Amino acid sequence: MIETLTGFLDGTSLAPHGICLSWRPELIWTHMVSDAIIALAYFTIPVALGVLVTRRRDLVFGWMVWAFALFILACGITHLLAIWTLWVPDYAAEAAVKAAVASIVTAALLWMLLRRALALPSPKQLRRANAVLLARVQERDAALAALHEASAERDRAEEMLRQSQKMEAIGALTGGVAHDFNNLLGVVISNLDQIERFLPAESGMHRPLRGALTGAERAAALVQKMLAFARRQPLRPARLDPNGLIHDLTERLRGSLGAVEKPELVLEPQAWPVCVDANQLENALLNLAMNARDAMPDGGCAVIHTRNIPAAEAARIADLPAIDHVAIVVEDSGTGMSPETLTRVFEPFFTTKAVGEGTGLGLSQVFGFAKQSDGHAEIVSRPGQGTSVWIYLPRDGTQLSSVPADEKTAPADRVSRLGFA
Structure with a gap:
C-alpha cells in the first residue's frame, strides 16, 4: 500500500x-x-x-x-x-x-x-408580512389607547362616586345638625320675643334685645339654607306662574344686584305653571342675584330667562326625567368660574369669597331646593365669559313620558343652542 x-x-x-x-x-x-x-x-x-x-x-x-x-x-x-x-x-x-x-x-x-x-420568503412576502405586523401593532396601540381611556373613565366615575358619597355624608351631617340647631333657635327666638313683649316701653333693653332677635332670625335663615341643602326642609308647594313670580320679584332682585343695572327679563310668553314653594324659589333667585352682583365688581348686566322644556327635549338632558319642565336661568356677564371651581360649586360651605364675606350655602341651597322640588340645577361658566345658573322645575301636573333618554346633551351645548351667554 x-x-x-x-x-x-x-x-x-x-x-x-x-x-x-x-x-x-x-x-x-x-x-x-x-x-x-x-x-x-x-x-x-x-x-x-x-x-x-x-x-x-x-x-x-x-x-x-x-x-x-x-x-x-x-x-x-x-x-x-x-x-x-x-x-x-x-x-x-x-x-x-x-x-x-x-x-x-x-x-x-x-x-x-x-x-x-x-x-x-421573498422580498414581496416579507413586505406583506411587515404590513400585517404593522397593522397588528396599530391594533395593539389602538387597544392600549382604548384601555387607557377606559381606565381614565373608570377613574372619573370613581371620583364622581366618591364626590357623591362625600356630598351625601355632608348632607346627612348638615341635616342632622341643622335640624337640632333649628329647634334650639326656635326656643331662643320664642323666649326673646316673650321678653320683648313684657319689657316696659321706656326700657333701654329694647335695642339690644332687638339686635339679639335679629341675629337669631338670621341664624334661623342660615339653618333653613342648610336644611334645604340636606333636603330636610319642609316645603309648601303650590301651583304658581314663574313669570308672575319673577315680575313681582323684580324690585327685590334689583336691590340684591346693588349697583348693577336692573335685570333684563327674557320670559317665555306662555310659560307653563309649576308646583313649588314660592318662598324658597324667591330665596333661590335672590341668592343667584347676589352671586351675580359679586361676580360683576366692575358692573355688568344680569338676565333672567324662562323657557319651556318639552319632554322630548328633557329626555336628552342629563339628570332630567322625560317630562315637561320649565327652565329658569339667571345669567351674568361677570368673571366666570374655572373648571376646578365648577366641580365644587354646589358643595356646602364652599366659597371663593374672602373670610366673613360669604357662608358658602347660597348655591347649595339652590341645588337642594331644586332637588327637593323634583327638579335639577346646573351651572355653565367659563372664565371671563360670565355664568349661567339653570333651575329645572317640573311642569305642574305632568306625567312621565315614554320618550327614550339615550342621547344626553351637555349644559354648554344647551346654552349655545338656546342663544344664552
Whole structure:
C-alpha cells in the first residue's frame, strides 16, 4: 500500500508541463501570469466571504458560506500548482487538490440546502408580512389607547362616586345638625320675643334685645339654607306662574344686584305653571342675584330667562326625567368660574369669597331646593365669559313620558343652542 502511494506521488519519470510548451518563454510566462491572477482572485473571494459572515452573524446558512469559501480556496490552490508543474511534474499532488473533499462536500451540501433556500420568503412576502405586523401593532396601540381611556373613565366615575358619597355624608351631617340647631333657635327666638313683649316701653333693653332677635332670625335663615341643602326642609308647594313670580320679584332682585343695572327679563310668553314653594324659589333667585352682583365688581348686566322644556327635549338632558319642565336661568356677564371651581360649586360651605364675606350655602341651597322640588340645577361658566345658573322645575301636573333618554346633551351645548351667554 505504501509502495503504491509512493509510486503515485513519484514524478521522476514524468516530464514537467513546460516541455509541452517547448520551453518557449512567452508561453510559459503567459500561463504563469494568468494562473497567478486567477489564484489571487480565488484567494480574495474567501477573505471577502469570511468578513461578511463574521460581521453579519444574523445571515441565514452562514456555515454554507464558509464551505463555499473553502471550495474557492481549493480552486485557487490548483492554479498555483499549475504554475508549479510548469517546472516540477508533481501531477499527483495537483490531482489530489483537485479532488479535494471541500469540493465534493460543498456541492453535496449545496444541493441539500437548495430546498431550504427556496423556502426562504421573498422580498414581496416579507413586505406583506411587515404590513400585517404593522397593522397588528396599530391594533395593539389602538387597544392600549382604548384601555387607557377606559381606565381614565373608570377613574372619573370613581371620583364622581366618591364626590357623591362625600356630598351625601355632608348632607346627612348638615341635616342632622341643622335640624337640632333649628329647634334650639326656635326656643331662643320664642323666649326673646316673650321678653320683648313684657319689657316696659321706656326700657333701654329694647335695642339690644332687638339686635339679639335679629341675629337669631338670621341664624334661623342660615339653618333653613342648610336644611334645604340636606333636603330636610319642609316645603309648601303650590301651583304658581314663574313669570308672575319673577315680575313681582323684580324690585327685590334689583336691590340684591346693588349697583348693577336692573335685570333684563327674557320670559317665555306662555310659560307653563309649576308646583313649588314660592318662598324658597324667591330665596333661590335672590341668592343667584347676589352671586351675580359679586361676580360683576366692575358692573355688568344680569338676565333672567324662562323657557319651556318639552319632554322630548328633557329626555336628552342629563339628570332630567322625560317630562315637561320649565327652565329658569339667571345669567351674568361677570368673571366666570374655572373648571376646578365648577366641580365644587354646589358643595356646602364652599366659597371663593374672602373670610366673613360669604357662608358658602347660597348655591347649595339652590341645588337642594331644586332637588327637593323634583327638579335639577346646573351651572355653565367659563372664565371671563360670565355664568349661567339653570333651575329645572317640573311642569305642574305632568306625567312621565315614554320618550327614550339615550342621547344626553351637555349644559354648554344647551346654552349655545338656546342663544344664552
